[in-house]
Amino acid sequence: MSESVLTSEKGIGRSPAERHRPKGDGMRGFMSSSRSDYVILAIFALAVLTMPVWLAPIGAGYPDILQKFAIFGIFALGFNILFGFSGYLSFGHAAFLGTGSYAAVWMFKLLSMNALIAVVFAIVVAGIFALLIGYVSLRRSGIYFSILTLAFAQMSYNLAYSVLTPITNGETGLQTSRSDPRILDTMMGADPHILRTPDFFGIALQGWPGFYFCAILLILAFFVTMRIKNSTFGLMLFAIKSNQNRMNYTGFSTRPYLLAAFVISGMYAGLAGGLLAVTDPLAGADRMQWTASGEVVLMTILGGVGTLLGPVIGAAVMKYLEQIFSSFNEGFLHRSFDFLPTGLQDFVVTIVSPFVGEGWHLTLGLLFMIVVIFLPGGIMEGIAHLTRRFRKGETGGSGQTARTGH
Amino acid sequence: MTNDILSISGVGKRFGGLRALDDVNLNVRQGSVHAIIGPNGAGKSTLLNCLVGRIIPDEGSVTFDGGSLLGHSPHQINQAGIARVFQTPEIFGELSVMENVMIPAFARKDGAFRINAWARARERRAVREEAEHILDDLNLWEQRDQIVNSMSRGDKRRLELAMCLVQHPKLLLLDEPTAGMSRADTNNTVDLLKKIAERGITKVIIEHDMHVVFSLAETVSVMAQGTVIAEGTPEQIKASDKVQEAYLGGAHL
Numbered sequence: 217m218s219e220s221v222l223t224s225e226k227g228i229g230r231s232p233a234e235r236h237r238p239k240g241d242g243m244r245g246f247m248s249s250s251r252s253d254y255v256i257l258a259i260f261a262l263a264v265l266t267m268p269v270w271l272a273p274i275g276a277g278y279p280d281i282l283q284k285f286a287i288f289g290i291f292a293l294g295f296n297i298l299f300g301f302s303g304y305l306s307f308g309h310a311a312f313l314g315t316g317s318y319a320a321v322w323m324f325k326l327l328s329m330n331a332l333i334a335v336v337f338a339i340v341v342a343g344i345f346a347l348l349i350g351y352v353s354l355r356r357s358g359i360y361f362s363i364l365t366l367a368f369a370q371m372s373y374n375l376a377y378s379v380l381t382p383i384t385n386g387e388t389g390l391q392t393s394r395s396d397p398r399i400l401d402t403m404m405g406a407d408p409h410i411l412r413t414p415d416f417f418g419i420a421l422q423g424w425p426g427f428y429f430c431a432i433l434l435i436l437a438f439f440v441t442m443r444i445k446n447s448t449f450g451l452m453l454f455a456i457k458s459n460q461n462r463m464n465y466t467g468f469s470t471r472p473y474l475l476a477a478f479v480i481s482g483m484y485a486g487l488a489g490g491l492l493a494v495t496d497p498l499a500g501a502d503r504m505q506w507t508a509s510g511e512v513v514l515m516t517i518l519g520g521v522g523t524l525l526g527p528v529i530g531a532a533v534m535k536y537l538e539q540i541f542s543s544f545n546e547g548f549l550h551r552s553f554d555f556l557p558t559g560l561q562d563f564v565v566t567i568v569s570p571f572v573g574e575g576w577h578l579t580l581g582l583l584f585m586i587v588v589i590f591l592p593g594g595i596m597e598g599i600a601h602l603t604r605r606f607r608k609g610e611t612g613g614s615g616q617t618a619r620t621g622h
Numbered sequence: 623m624t625n626d627i628l629s630i631s632g633v634g635k636r637f638g639g640l641r642a643l644d645d646v647n648l649n650v651r652q653g654s655v656h657a658i659i660g661p662n663g664a665g666k667s668t669l670l671n672c673l674v675g676r677i678i679p680d681e682g683s684v685t686f687d688g689g690s691l692l693g694h695s696p697h698q699i700n701q702a703g704i705a706r707v708f709q710t711p712e713i714f715g716e717l718s719v720m721e722n723v724m725i726p727a728f729a730r731k732d733g734a735f736r737i738n739a740w741a742r743a744r745e746r747r748a749v750r751e752e753a754e755h756i757l758d759d760l761n762l763w764e765q766r767d768q769i770v771n772s773m774s775r776g777d778k779r780r781l782e783l784a785m786c787l788v789q790h791p792k793l794l795l796l797d798e799p800t801a802g803m804s805r806a807d808t809n810n811t812v813d814l815l816k817k818i819a820e821r822g823i824t825k826v827i828i829e830h831d832m833h834v835v836f837s838l839a840e841t842v843s844v845m846a847q848g849t850v851i852a853e854g855t856p857e858q859i860k861a862s863d864k865v866q867e868a869y870l871g872g873a874h875l
């Protein structure tokens with residue numbers, strides 16, 4: 217099948233790989249087998265499932281925050297499929313997060329408290345919504361694309377407060393109530409008038425079970441992302457990011473590829489939104505606000521755009537810092553700095569207090585600036601620097617694939 | 623003529639007040655090597671842009687392999703069998719050499735759009751072998767894992783040629799394929815292009831290097847100020863007064 221373009225004088229039937237490769241696998245990095253994928257997946261799964269243990273020392277060993285890590289990890293993973301792989305920066309992904317939440321709560325109201333049904337529905341609805349928004353937004357690229365997505369998300373946000381109040385319940389937010397039909401649950405003999413929490417076939421998803429439910433979905437989402445990244449589809453997305461013109465002159469219709477990436481990442485956002493509703497069955501329009509869209513951009517950049525693990529780390533770091541800094545108040549600061557003389561103590565507290573509590577976004581802004589200026593590749597780049605330093609002198613070439621290596 | 627793979631007739635294009643192309647007529651015979659020469663700004667690249675769908679001509683017609691090219695998008699034109707090497711390499715700078723060559727091979731195998739989000743790209747055997755052969759033929763094998771941005775200019779041009787050849791195009795458009803290459807690289811490229819000619823790929827080549835033109839082309843068209851002023855065999859062109867004038871009288875050479 218694959219004959220040479222030139223009349224081959226070099227022996228028929230042997231591929232260049234066979235001819236050149238002396239012994240063993242000379243194509244390090246390039247040919248990294250699917251086995252190494254499973255090793256990465258296993259390590260990732262282990263790390264995620266044992267988070268309650270190894271994150272306890274820094275005060276993050278409780279389910280509420282850990283499930284936030286997982287949920288926003290999923291959100292960022294999906295966002296990265298669009299932004300990181302194909303280079304299209306959406307500023308409206310919170311619309312899909314919010315849609316997912318609404319869809320899930322509606323399932324809790326109409327059908328069942330089973331989280332699986334809610335989550336699947338959230339993914340489907342967000343996917344359809346993403347198809348519509350993506351179809352229009354992808355008529356443009358670059359900054360115009362970003363603006364279009366932002367506009368759509370803000371429109372959704374406003375509609376949720378106005379025209380769509382029958383679906384969204386406006387400012388109050390959508391929640392479950394005793395009068396909901398919950399058809400499936402009633403059919404199964406449950407009393408619809410007793411308000412229950414979302415469950416997974418009988419396991420109430422509160423506390424630790426809630427976290428593990430999210431964690432397993434995060435691991436699944438990670439696995440799917442990994443497959444996409446290494447797939448032909450993933451390669452096409454990276455190629456579009458690198459040179460969309462060349463893609464066109466190479467015979468590819470690039471827009472369908474981008475739309476597919478957009479929809480997939482919208483579905484991830486829908487899943488994340490659905491999970492937010494699972495852990496707390498309440499959906500509000502504020503989830504769709506542009507700040508929420510901006511947040512996932514920051515998470516992805518903070519962790520490392522286009523890398524596999526970066527967005528998950530970025531999401532966790534951001535949610536952790538948010539938790540820490542927003543919980544500080546002046547009283548806490550005074551206690552922390554009470555080793556200083558009173559005058560100096562007041563001074564330090566005055567300086568520091570705008571950065572904590574409500575003002576933690578200032579800290580976030582600073583952190584973001586530092587990362588973008590000193591580590592444009594995000595936390596993953598930092599990690600790569602460190603490992604290279606440790607391994608210095610061991611081998612010349614890096615074993616990383618072409619795309620993660622910059 | 624029935625064995626013309628490409629016929630351009632009456633093509634014109636204006637950029638504001640500038641007539642970049644003015645009633646261009648050009649026929650390329652199936653299987654031939656057709657060179658286009660001419661001073662800077664003559665409209666050579668603009669003509670190629672009309673062929674690949676980057677620019678839509680204001681007037682005229684372009685027929686390739688029995689069908690019109692006008693009104694088709696670049697990816698459709700490529701799928702119809704036209705591949706192009708650009709004057710400044712259009713390649714995937716952040717990806718590896720191997721990936722750069724596999725991508726066009728995928729376009730040939732899978733068409734303009736196909737989602738294959740599960741199987742590993744690198745394990746598509748047919749595509750990989752095709753890419754490996756081309757890399758081998760173009761002496762890029764040793765660099766297959768290198769990131770393209772870190773390659774020399776000459777190597778980038780060779781890579782772009784590889785990306786076109788891996789598609790087995792019916793018509794290959796080359797816009798100054800040896801510009802920026804060393805003498806040795808230029809000679810290698812000429813040898814290579816001669817070999818491809820044996821395989822029957824029709825080529826249109828824009829070139830400033832007369833040594834390259836006269837050692838490759840069977841037909842030479844001379845462009846100046848947006849139109850074809852002469853056409854003939856290399857010998858005829860060399861002897862033509864009109865051509866001498868276009869070059870010597872032109873402001874650029």
Ligand SMILES: Nc1ncnc2c1ncn2[C@@H]1O[C@H](COP(=O)(O)OP(=O)(O)OP(=O)(O)O)[C@@H](O)[C@H]1O
Nearest residue numbers: 637640642660661662663664665666667668669709
């Ligand atoms: N997109 C464009 N917009 C405006 N003017 C253009 C455009 N493309 C080309 N031109 C102009 O058209 C004329 C022909 O340009 P073209 O690139 O086709 O020349 P060329 O023969 O390829 O020259 P060179 O040998 O320098 O590559 C030039 O004057 C150029 O400035």
Ligand SMILES: [Mg+2]
Nearest residue numbers: 666667668709
């Ligand atoms: Mg030119």
